[in-house]
Amino acid sequence: RVEAFREAASAMEQEKEILLEMIHNIQNSQDMRHISEGEREELNLTANRLMGRTLTVEVSESLLHATKMIDEIVNKLLDDLEDAKIRLMSLYGACTSDVPAGPIDQKFQSVVIGCAIEDQKKIKRRLETLLRNLENSEKSITLLEHQKSSVRQSCNSKQD
Numbered sequence: 206r207v208e209a210f211r212e213a214a215s216a217m218e219q220e221k222e223i224l225l226e227m228i229h230n231i232q233n234s235q236d237m238r239h240i241s242e243g244e245r246e247e248l249n250l251t252a253n254r255l256m257g258r259t260l261t262v263e264v265s266e267s268l269l270h271a272t273k274m275i276d277e278i279v280n281k282l283l284d285d286l287e288d289a290k291i292r293l294m295s296l297y298g299a300c301t302s303d304v305p306a307g308p309i310d311q312k313f314q315s316v317v318i319g320c321a322i323e324d325q326k327k328i329k330r331r332l333e334t335l336l337r338n339l340e341n342s343e344k345s346i347t348l349l350e351h352q353k354s355s356v357r358q359s360c361n362s363k364q365d
Contacts, residue, residue, distance in 0.1 A: 215327060218264040222334050228256050229338055271316050271328050279335065290339055297336060300329040 231237070232252045237245055278292045294307050299314035317325055 214264050215323075217262075218327070219330070221259060221262055221264065222331065224259050225256065226334060226338060228252050228259070230341065233341060271313065271320065271324075274313055274316065275328070275331060275335070286339075286343075290336075293332060293336055293339065297329070297332040300325065300332060 232249060237248065240248070275293075275296060278289050278296070281289050291307065292310070295310040296313050298307060298309040299311070300317055317328055320328065
């Protein structure tokens, strides 16, 4: 029964991550730019409400130390996006058997090695999701910056 309980908790945690990723992807999709301002505002309010409700659900297993290390980096994402990405990649490098592209967080690696194989997989999956979301966010930011510069150029050429 304990194993079934742990598996159910793990499945709920994965479902939570999938829901958060789906909401994030909807908020940053190209389709959002093609609807009216009112509809976009309404969808964003609904997405933010759903995101908030999803984040209130906490499923916790015995991965506390590794999870805390990841959460610390996630909380710093807004302060320094590039540094957070580098740190997440170093944590991910500690979880993979492949030769990582950058440095490995040795402290994190020792924590992960101390976890059960299933827990190691969960930690790796969470890091993959975070890195994928970060990559998608960077693409959205780049796209928005490109659109802003195109609008500026268009406005400048009309003024000339």
